[in-house]
Amino acid sequence: MKDIKSTLLDRTSIRRYEREAIPQETMEFIYRAVENTPTSYNGQQFSVIDIDDQDLKEKLYELTNQKQLKTCNRLLIFLSDYNKISLLAAKKGLDMPQFTNTMDGVVIGIIDASLAMMSAVVAAEACGLGTNCVGYLRTVDPAKVAELLQLPKGVFVVCGLAIGVPREHPDLKPKMPTPLVFHRNHYRHDSEKMIEELEAYDEVVKHYNATRAGGTSTNDWVAHILDYYDHAMAYRILDYLKAQGYDIKH
Ligand SMILES: Cc1cc2nc3c(=O)[nH]c(=O)nc-3n(C[C@H](O)[C@H](O)[C@H](O)COP(=O)(O)O)c2cc1C
Numbered sequence: 001m002k003d004i005k006s007t008l009l010d011r012t013s014i015r016r017y018e019r020e021a022i023p024q025e026t027m028e029f030i031y032r033a034v035e036n037t038p039t040s041y042n043g044q045q046f047s048v049i050d051i052d053d054q055d056l057k058e059k060l061y062e063l064t065n066q067k068q069l070k071t072c073n074r075l076l077i078f079l080s081d082y083n084k085i086s087l088l089a090a091k092k093g094l095d096m097p098q099f100t101n102t103m104d105g106v107v108i109g110i111i112d113a114s115l116a117m118m119s120a121v122v123a124a125e126a127c128g129l130g131t132n133c134v135g136y137l138r139t140v141d142p143a144k145v146a147e148l149l150q151l152p153k154g155v156f157v158v159c160g161l162a163i164g165v166p167r168e169h170p171d172l173k174p175k176m177p178t179p180l181v182f183h184r185n186h187y188r189h190d191s192e193k194m195i196e197e198l199e200a201y202d203e204v205v206k207h208y209n210a211t212r213a214g215g216t217s218t219n220d221w222v223a224h225i226l227d228y229y230d231h232a233m234a235y236r237i238l239d240y241l242k243a244q245g246y247d248i249k250h
Helices: 002-009 023-035 056-063 082-089 103-126 140-146 192-210 222-232 235-244
Strands: 046-051 074-081 130-134 155-164
Touching: 002 103, 023 103, 046 056, 046 103, 074 103, 103 130, 103 155, 140 155, 140 235, 192 222
Parallel strands: none
Antiparallel strands: 046 074, 074 155, 130 155
16 A cells, blocks of 8 residues: 555546456445545535446446546545435434525535545555546536436535546646645735735646646646636536525525
8 A cells, every 4th residue: 555645645636547447455445434534513414326337437428528437447426415314314203404405504515525535535546546536427417417326305416536547647737836725824915925926836837738748738727727617607506406405595
């Protein structure tokens, strides 16, 4: 197993995989790591669908056009899940508060599922596997994905995670420098200095994109990300949440 330092610091998203299967004991380690994720109130407001059915992977690939979904060995779908606690509450005759109709209820499910996904990323990477989070599974056609995965009310997709034996070793992507990530004691208020640092980072990303191994581009950081935001504004996630039984009031 890799040490924790290289597991965390050498990680990059891997989107091409060997055909090799993932050993059962490795999957079991990933399962245990996911199950031991810290969760809000210990409510464990998440579930995972582990997909090894090639037909289903191909269907999800056709929807998203994300090749890694069909070539990965396992595809884990991380869900926000209030169905399980609702089932037991009903069985025991307990009133289920309308928590899923609040933003905090929604946020908590997303946090729990996201942390569970990160547990899986770290466990898989430590075992030498490659991983790629796939948010398109949440956004591309939520109703169709919910139908394919047979999701009950109270459950929605937060993110997919493709896992497999790496077939590529991309360069590490440059991330924001520490002073832009960590603020000391309070949020920074030196906007002029922040802008300078952000401009410098934008140039670093531009240089990385122009020179990286396997597929270069002229993209900078800011315009490229704003373009993603622009596209993402068309996603109808509130409608999807409503369809899954969430009627957000506040
Ligand atoms: C919530 C989330 C959703 C993502 N969705 C996708 C996706 O749909 N397709 C994809 O190729 N990569 C996706 N990624 C991977 C990011 O593009 C990647 O993490 C980012 O570019 C940084 O690169 P790195 O992971 O190699 O450091 C996603 C990552 C996160 C955290």
